[in-house]
Structure formats: C-alpha cells, structure tokens
Amino acid sequence: MKMKSKTQKIRWSFFIFFIPVALWLFLLIVLPHLELLRISFLGSGGKGFTLDNYKAFFTEPIYWLTFVRTALYSIFVTMIVLVVSLPVAFYITKISSIRAQGLLMILILVPFWVSELIRVYGWMILLRESGVINVFLVKIGLFKEPIELLYNDVSMIMGLVYTSMLFMIVPIIGVMGSLDDSLIEAAHDLGAKRLAIWKEIIIPYCMPGIMSGSIIVFMLVLGSYLTPKLMGGKNSLWFTEQIYNQIIVYFNWNQGSAFGFLLLLLSSMIIWVALKLTKQDFTKVIK
Amino acid sequence: MIRTLPNSKGYLTGFRLFILIFFLFLFAPLIVTMVLAFNDSMFPSLPWKGFTLDWFLGEGPDKIGIFHDKSNIRGIVTSFKVAISVSILSTIVGTMAAFLFEQEDFKFKGLLYFLMIAPLVIPGVILGISILLFTNSIGIFLEDNFGIYLKFLTPSFGLVVIGQFSFITTIVTMVISARLRKFDRTLEEAAYNLGANKFEVIWFITLKYLRPSIIGGAAIAFLMSFENFNTTLFLVGAKSTLPINLYQQVRDGSTPVINAISFILIISTSILAVANLYMGNKKEK
Amino acid sequence: MQVALSVKDLTKKFGDFTAVNNLTFDVEDGKFFSILGPSGCGKTTLLRMIAGFYQPTGGSIAIQNKDMLGIEPNKRPVNLVFQHLALFPMMNVYENIAFGLKRKGERGNAVERKVNDMLERVGLPGSGSKKVSQLSGGQKQRVAIARCLVLEPSVLLLDEPLGALDAKLREHMKVELKKLQVKVGTTFIYITHDQSEAMVMSDHVAVMNSGKFEQLDTPQNLYSNPSSSFVAQFVGNNNKFAVDLKKNESGQFFASSKNGGLYSLSDSFKLQNSDSFDMFIRPEAIIINPNNTKSTFNSMNADVKAILFDGGNSRLLVTPEKSDQEIIVALPQNRQFDHIKAKDSIKIGWDPEAAVCFEKSEEKIYEDEI
Numbered sequence: 001m002k003m004k005s006k007t008q009k010i011r012w013s014f015f016i017f018f019i020p021v022a023l024w025l026f027l028l029i030v031l032p033h034l035e036l037l038r039i040s041f042l043g044s045g046g047k048g049f050t051l052d053n054y055k056a057f058f059t060e061p062i063y064w065l066t067f068v069r070t071a072l073y074s075i076f077v078t079m080i081v082l083v084v085s086l087p088v089a090f091y092i093t094k095i096s097s098i099r100a101q102g103l104l105m106i107l108i109l110v111p112f113w114v115s116e117l118i119r120v121y122g123w124m125i126l127l128r129e130s131g132v133i134n135v136f137l138v139k140i141g142l143f144k145e146p147i148e149l150l151y152n153d154v155s156m157i158m159g160l161v162y163t164s165m166l167f168m169i170v171p172i173i174g175v176m177g178s179l180d181d182s183l184i185e186a187a188h189d190l191g192a193k194r195l196a197i198w199k200e201i202i203i204p205y206c207m208p209g210i211m212s213g214s215i216i217v218f219m220l221v222l223g224s225y226l227t228p229k230l231m232g233g234k235n236s237l238w239f240t241e242q243i244y245n246q247i248i249v250y251f252n253w254n255q256g257s258a259f260g261f262l263l264l265l266l267s268s269m270i271i272w273v274a275l276k277l278t279k280q281d282f283t284k285v286i287k
Numbered sequence: 288m289i290r291t292l293p294n295s296k297g298y299l300t301g302f303r304l305f306i307l308i309f310f311l312f313l314f315a316p317l318i319v320t321m322v323l324a325f326n327d328s329m330f331p332s333l334p335w336k337g338f339t340l341d342w343f344l345g346e347g348p349d350k351i352g353i354f355h356d357k358s359n360i361r362g363i364v365t366s367f368k369v370a371i372s373v374s375i376l377s378t379i380v381g382t383m384a385a386f387l388f389e390q391e392d393f394k395f396k397g398l399l400y401f402l403m404i405a406p407l408v409i410p411g412v413i414l415g416i417s418i419l420l421f422t423n424s425i426g427i428f429l430e431d432n433f434g435i436y437l438k439f440l441t442p443s444f445g446l447v448v449i450g451q452f453s454f455i456t457t458i459v460t461m462v463i464s465a466r467l468r469k470f471d472r473t474l475e476e477a478a479y480n481l482g483a484n485k486f487e488v489i490w491f492i493t494l495k496y497l498r499p500s501i502i503g504g505a506a507i508a509f510l511m512s513f514e515n516f517n518t519t520l521f522l523v524g525a526k527s528t529l530p531i532n533l534y535q536q537v538r539d540g541s542t543p544v545i546n547a548i549s550f551i552l553i554i555s556t557s558i559l560a561v562a563n564l565y566m567g568n569k570k571e572k
Numbered sequence: 573m574q575v576a577l578s579v580k581d582l583t584k585k586f587g588d589f590t591a592v593n594n595l596t597f598d599v600e601d602g603k604f605f606s607i608l609g610p611s612g613c614g615k616t617t618l619l620r621m622i623a624g625f626y627q628p629t630g631g632s633i634a635i636q637n638k639d640m641l642g643i644e645p646n647k648r649p650v651n652l653v654f655q656h657l658a659l660f661p662m663m664n665v666y667e668n669i670a671f672g673l674k675r676k677g678e679r680g681n682a683v684e685r686k687v688n689d690m691l692e693r694v695g696l697p698g699s700g701s702k703k704v705s706q707l708s709g710g711q712k713q714r715v716a717i718a719r720c721l722v723l724e725p726s727v728l729l730l731d732e733p734l735g736a737l738d739a740k741l742r743e744h745m746k747v748e749l750k751k752l753q754v755k756v757g758t759t760f761i762y763i764t765h766d767q768s769e770a771m772v773m774s775d776h777v778a779v780m781n782s783g784k785f786e787q788l789d790t791p792q793n794l795y796s797n798p799s800s801s802f803v804a805q806f807v808g809n810n811n812k813f814a815v816d817l818k819k820n821e822s823g824q825f826f827a828s829s830k831n832g833g834l835y836s837l838s839d840s841f842k843l844q845n846s847d848s849f850d851m852f853i854r855p856e857a858i859i860i861n862p863n864n865t866k867s868t869f870n871s872m873n874a875d876v877k878a879i880l881f882d883g884g885n886s887r888l889l890v891t892p893e894k895s896d897q898e899i900i901v902a903l904p905q906n907r908q909f910d911h912i913k914a915k916d917s918i919k920i921g922w923d924p925e926a927a928v929c930f931e932k933s934e935e936k937i938y939e940d941e942i
Contacts, residue, residue: 095294
C-alpha cells in the first residue's frame with residue numbers, strides 16, 4: 001500500500017510538469033503551424049481547397065527569384081560569419097592570456113544583448129550619405145563628395161554579418177574552450193603544421209559548435225526583416241518582406257501563409273542537408 | 288599556435304591586429320550612436336555642433352528629449368510590461384520543462400523534446416504569422432458559434448506576450464536544463480532519506496540549486512522580449528512596443544532622440560548583461 | 573655508450589620564480605631514465621623544455637649531439653606522451669597513429685605497414701578501426717605511445733602517463749612499459765611523482781626537488797644510499813628520527829633522539845658533535861626479536877600500538893619504552909610473528925649500518941605531514 005501511494009505521488013508531479021509544457025508546445029507551436037499550412041491551401045475567399053497560392057509563387061518570377069536570392073545570400077552570410085568567428089574564438093580561448101579572456105568575453109557578449117534595431121541604426125549613421133564615414137573620408141580628401149554607402153547588397157550583407165556574428169562566436173567559444181590544449185600540442189609535436197592542425201584537429205573537434213552556430217545564424221539571417229529592409233537597397237528584396245507585404249499590406253493571408261510555409265520548408269531542408277553532410281545530430285547540436 | 292607553444296612575433300602581431308579590427312567593427316556603430324546622442328544638431332549625423340543634453344531633457348518645441356517624448360515613453364512602458372509578463376511566464380513554464388526533460392521519463396519524450404527546441408529554427412516572422420492566423424481563427428470560431436469575443440485573440444498586448452512566450456520559453460528551458468543536468472541527484476536521494484517528500488525536495492533542494500540559472504534565464508527572457516521585433520511585428524495592436532515604435536522612426540528618419548534612447552538602452556542592457564555574467568560566474572564557483 | 577640527451581646548465585625562470593635551476597646531466601642511448609619529484613619541483617618544466625614547448629632561460633639541450641636551441645617542437649627528434657594522453661577523439665586508432673607519418677608527407681602502403689606493425693608491437697593488432705572512446709585505459713596508453721614511436725624518435729618523453737589509471741592497472745602497466753622499452757630500445761625519459769613507478773621501470777632515476785637534482789643514481793643505490801634527507805624520505809618508506817649527534821669517550825657516535833632514546837651509529841659517520849640531524853631507518857631493516865650479538869647493535873623493548881595488516885606489506889606501529897617516538901616495523905607474513913597482538917611488548921632492534929643521518933631539513937614532502 002505504501003509503495004502504491006508513493007508511485008501515485010510521482011505521477012502527480014509528472015503531470016504538473018507535463019501539462020503546462022504540453023499546452024505550450026501544442027497550442028503555440030504545433031497547432032499554429034498546422035493552421036498556417038491549412039490557410040495556405042485556402043482560396044482567396046477563404047473557402048475551398050486550392051493550390052493557387054503555391055502556383056502563384058512559381059509563376060511569378062519576382063517571388064521565386066527573391067526566394068532563391070534570400071536562400072543563397074543566407075548561406076553566403078553564414079559562411080562569412082563562420083570564417084570571421086573561428087579566428088576570433090580561437091584568439092579568445094587559446095591565445096589571449098587567461099586574464100584578458102574574461103574581459104574579452106564580456107566585450108563580445110555585451111553587444112550581443114543590444115537590440116538588433118539599435119545596432120542597425122548605428123550602421124546607418126555610419127554609412128549613409130551624410131554619415132560619419134563619409135564626413136571623415138571627405139575631410140581627409142579620399143572622397144571629393146559624399147557617396148551613398150548604404151542601401152546596397154554589400155551594406156546589407158555586412159549588416160547581416162554584424163547582427164548575427166555573435167550567435168556563431170559564442171557556441172564556438174563553448175566547444176573550443178573545452179578543446180584540451182594538449183591535443184594541439186600533441187599534433188604539433190607529431191609534426192603537424194598550422195594548417196593541418198586546423199584541418200585535422202580544431203575544425204573536426206569544434207564541429208558541433210560550428211553546426212549549432214551555423215544553424216542559428218542561418219535561421220536568423222533567413223528570417224531577418226529589419227536589416228535587409230533598413231540597410232538593403234530598393235532592389236535588395238528579402239523574402240520576409242514579401243511575406244510581410246502579403247499579410248500586412250495586401251491583407252492576402254492565404255498567399256502569405258503559402259510563402260511562410262515555403263520559407264519554413266526551405267530552412268528545415270537546408271538544415272537537414274547540412275546536418276546530414278556533417279554527420280551531426282540535431283538534438284545534440286542544439287544542446 | 289597557442290599560448291603554450293612558441294609563437295613567432297609576426298603571427299601574434301597579425302592576430303592581435305585582426306582582433307583589434309574585429310572589436311572596432313563590433314563597437315563602432317554602438318559608440319557612434321551613443322556619442323551623437325549629445326550632439327547639438329537636429330540630425331543624428333556629423334558635423335559636431337557642440338555638446339547638449341537636449342535629446343534627453345529638452346522640452347521642445349524644436350528639441351523634444353526622450354523624457355518628454357510621449358510616444359516613445361509609452362513604447363518603453365509597454366515594452367516593460369510585455370517583458371515582465373513574458374519573463375515571469377516563460378521562467379515558470381521553462382523551469383517545469385527543464386524538470387520534465389531532465390528528470391522524467393515518458394513515452395514520446397524524444398518527440399516532445401524535438402518540439403521544444405523547434406522554435407530555435409523557426410524564423411520569428413513565421414512564428415508571429417502562425418500565431419496570428421491561429422488565434423484569429425479561434426477568435427472567429429468562438430464569435431461565430433458562441434458569440435464570445437476575446438480581445439487577446441486579436442493583435443494586442445496579450446497576443447504579443449503569447450507570441451514572445453512561445454519561443455523565449457525554449458531559451459529559458461535550455462538555460463535551466465544546462466544547470467539541472469549538472470545537479471547531483473544523490474542530494475535528492477539524501478533528502479528523501481531524511482524524510483522529505485517530492486515537493487519539499489524540489490522546493491528546498493533542487494530549486495535552491497537552480498536559482499542562479501532561473502535568475503539568469505529570467506534576465507535573458509526579459510532582454511529578448513524587450514528587444515524582440517520580428518515576432519512582435521505581426522501581433523502588435525494599437526499600443527506599439529519600443530522596437531516597433533523605433534523602427535518607424537529609424538526608417539522615416541528622426542531627430543537624435545533615437546540616439547538618446549539607444550544610449551539609455553545600450554548602457555542599461557550592458558549593466559544587466561554584465562551583472563548577469565558576473566553573478567553566473569560567482570555562483571558557478 | 574652513446575649519449576641520447578645532453579643537458580648543460582639548464583635554467584628556466586618564470587618571473588622571479590626559478591622552476592629549473594642550473595641542471596646538467598646526460599642520458600645514455602637506449603636507457604629508461606626517470607625524473608622523480610613532488611609536484612611543483614620543476615620536472616614538467618624540464619620535460620617541456622626538452623620537448624621544445626618552453627624556451628630555456630639559460631643553458632643548452634643537445635639531442636644526439638645536436639643543439640636544440642631555437643628548434644621548434646615539431647622539428648625535434650623527440651616526441652611526448654602527454655599526461656592525459658591527448659589522443660585525438662575525432663580520429664580512430666589507426667588515424668591517430670598515422671597522423672605524424674602523414675604530416676611527414678608519407679602516403680599509401682608505407683604508412684599502412686608502419687601503423688599495423690606498430691599496433692602489433694604494442695599488442696593491439698587489428699584495433700586500428702576502433703574509436704578512441706572504445707579503448708580501455710591501458711589500451712589508450714599504448715596507442716599514445718605507439719603514436720609517438722612510429723615516428724622513430726631518438727628520445728621518447730613521458731609525462732606521468734600512468735597517473736590517470738587505477739591502482740591495479742597501474743601496477744600492470746609499469747611492467748608492460750618496461751618490457752616495451754626493452755623491446756623497442758628507444759630512450760625513454762619518464763617523469764613521475766610516484767617513486768614506485770620510477771624504481772620499477774628505470775635504469776636511472778633523478779630525484780628532483782626545487783628545480784635541482786638531489787641525486788641521480790640507479791634505483792638500488794637511491795634506496796640503499798640516499799644522499800640527502802629529501803631522498804631518504806621521498807624514496808621508499810622510512811622511519812625518521814629527529815636526533816642530536818653525540819660522541820662518547822671512546823669516540824663512538826651516538827644519536828640521541830629528542831623523544832628520548834639513545835642509538836648507536838655506524839663507524840662511517842664521521843660527523844661533528846652537533847645538533848639537529850635526521851636519522852632514517854627503513855621498516856624492513858628493523859628486526860623483531862633480534863638475536864644479534866654485535867656490541868653496537870641497537871636493541872630495545874617496544875610496545876605494539878597497532879598492527880597495520882596489508883598482506884605482504886604488513887607493518888607494526890610500535891613505540892620504544894620510555895619514548896613516544898613512533899616506529900614502523902616491517903611484519904613479515906611467514907607465520908613466525910602471528911602471536912603478536914596490539915599492546916604486546918616486544919623486542920626490536922637494528923644494525924647501525926642500516927641507519928643513515930643527514931642534516932635536518934625543514935622541507936615537508938606532503939602537506940599534512942607533522
């Protein structure tokens with residue numbers, strides 16, 4: 001009898017944890033996305049099943065061109081971010097003195113918490129025609145007159161790199177910090193040069209951090225709205241803008257849902273391929 | 288190569304230069320934004336026209352400082368309310384989720400865990416739209432069939448809280464899980480052995496141990512909520528949060544009052560972030 | 573005999589702290605050479621200088637008569653087995669061993685043959701495809717050594733590689749390592765704080781303390797003829813007596829213990845009449861129920877305080893009459909002394925030749941030593 005009452009108590013506590021979590025995940029994650037899928041198949045009147053919303057995507061070049069462009073640029077930005085982050089993480093974990101390490105970590109993390117909007121705004125002040133950089137370059141005589149440095153693809157990519165970079169550096173620092181220095185010493189002692197140590201030891205060891213950083217950066221860039229809108233040019237269309245336009249401007253929720261679902265599909269597929277290629281496990285990478 | 292190996296001077300100098308440029312890149316926009324908050328000019332740009340506190344204290348009519356800028360103050364207040372609600376809700380549910388995934392075993396745990404981390408890879412824009420569509424559908428259904436009208440199911444304060452809660456809880460869960468994973472479960476067994484029941488064990492032993500990560504998780508939730516833009520964009524009603532409000536001003540051009548707001552936000556988030564890090568480090572030991 | 577490693581006047585300072593102080597020694601080719609010392613004595617610093625990870629502050633290191641000053645670790649004919657082995661977790665056993673060969677630009681069949689050969693020599697044939705995490709502690713050990721030996725270094729450096737193993741396996745690996753070294757004939761330089769490891773495996777042992785060698789000798793000599801108080805305490809078990817030296821009328825030296833008790837000393841102690849010496853006597857040099865008739869033989873009655881039973885390593889804890897000096901006495905397990913019980917009074921004694929005396933050293937080897 002005593003045993004029984006004890007197991008019942010444990011079940012109770014299980015349901016106390018389980019119910020709120022299950023409600024959260026089903027009501028706010030699962031069902032809304034199913035609803036997104038359902039609405040994407042509805043006709044313009046909100047009635048009947050149709051594929052028109054998806055058809056429109058493939059027949060209208062501006063839609064799928066923006067889609068492909070967004071995907072390719074997101075991959076490109078992720079790669080740039082990776083190339084910048086690896087040496088930064090390496091310097092902080094393996095080269096800087098132990099004392100400087102803590103300070104550098106704080107310096108890295110503080111901008112991490114400042115709102116994306118403010119950081120983008122800072123770049124706008126720096127880059128635009130009347131911006132700080134232009135004033136400076138004209139003053140030292142490098143430019144004859146101010147040039148618009150903002151509102152083009154380069155400034156947009158730079159902005160995306162800037163706003164997402166820390167989400168790569170932090171997970172890489174996490175794994176790199178646990179890389180035992182003696183592995184690098186051993187490789188060096190066994191005759192490996194710098195490049196071989198990177199290729200054979202550091203990169204393979206840091207792969208989980210690289211993958212989780214890449215996934216998060218890729219997702220942030222792909223789903224970014226502010227940075228392309230504020231730093232990109234008139235032609236720097238980003239797919240999230242198309243979604244926003246459909247939902248808010250044209251009030252065409254069915255078309256917007258179809259676009260949203262396509263973006264979700266694209267991001268899941270790219271992540272899945274990346275994980276398969278590097279032989280990593282999603283739930284392990286995210287931890 | 289690393290600090291314990293002999294390094295050539297050139298290698299170290301080159302690396303240090305790279306890091307210097309990196310940090311310049313990281314901080315230049317923040318510093319410029321902050322400095323221009325004190326420029327006595329109508330535009331957030333150079334040339335420098337002298338030092339002023341007008342963008343903080345000015346009462347108008349030309350220069351309205353942040354402390355007299357009604358619309359932005361309203362935005363800040365709304366954001367604060369949202370952030371506090373979200374951090375309380377997501378900390379409670381996140382703690383429960385951490386217990387559920389770290390200490391309980393049940394069927395379909397893997398599937399549920401997968402759902403729990405899914406918000407990390409769902410773009411915020413899509414999450415916002417999905418929740419907007421779903422709550423809208425429920426609202427219509429309830430109104431059509433039962434004649435009930437629920438305000439929080441249309442874009443409003445409540446919906447913003449729901450939308451942000453849906454993904455911030457994931458982050459909080461992960462922060463708390465990370466610490467719970469390191470918890471020595473023999474401590475619980477010892478407490479049982481000394482006569483405590485399950486709830487007493489959780490309250491006196493486990494939650495005490497988790498406290499630093501619960502505080503840290505709540506702080507992270509607060510900051511993420513306060514600055515959230517993508518999800519909020521689709522859910523916001525008549526009362527804008529600060530980021531939505533600022534976005535319109537940044538897009539359409541504005542006076543350096545934005546710099547003043549940025550200055551306050553950068554300084555206060557830095558203090559909160561450093562305090563959080565410092566506390567985290569101290570508690571770890 | 574050829575000299576594999578020659579160290580001259582080697583010094584390393586970290587700021588004001590001198591980790592290695594003006595060391596000079598040679599290691600002959602093909603020997604198993606150990607550096608034994610407590611933690612913080614400078615042995616790791618010395619090893620890292622030989623490997624090339626640290627630049628010496630002064631002095632020189634020559635390997636096979638070639639000066640190593642300014643030569644990078646990866647260009648030296650030495651390899652290091654790391655304390656925690658540093659096996660590459662992202663590679664399997666084969667790839668770990670082939671790593672160094674590939675860095676030298678070797679490819680194809682030659683690599684495969686060498687790696688498989690090496691696996692065979694360390695007793696792991698066919699384990700090439702195993703993951704590092706699948707290996708037992710002892711197997712990891714052997715892979716770490718194989719990874720270095722396959723490069724045919726002139727000198728193999730080992731940084732306490734047995735430290736992480738449990739006691740039984742450590743005993744086993746000591747013998748294995750010694751056999752392996754004899755088989756491959758490479759010069760091994762082994763650092764450890766465990767005197768038993770050093771004694772069992774080595775041809776020569778250098779006992780290191782505060783950046784200097786206290787004594788460099790064969791294990792047998794270290795044990796029987798320690799040259800300092802530190803060595804006497806650090807190598808093997810010893811009873812330590814704080815004594816003053818006294819001379820009697822006939823010129824014979826005596827040690828007078830501060831805890832009461834007077835012990836005769838061997839003639840070889842031509843020491844001054846003075847205070848503050850440490851006298852050492854090994855537990856196994858003390859005989860229970862002695863029947864020695866030598867006039868200088870020390871014999872006394874003692875109370876048994878406790879029997880410290882530990883199989884073949886069993887000992888008695890006794891205090892001589894009218895003294896509170898604690899003495900550890902070896903208790904041979906040959907049934908002869910089975911009658912001894914705690915609180916018994918027994919007779920013990922030792923030949924003065926077995927005791928050694930050194931000037932008192934304040935140094936404590938272990939933190940909690942009284």
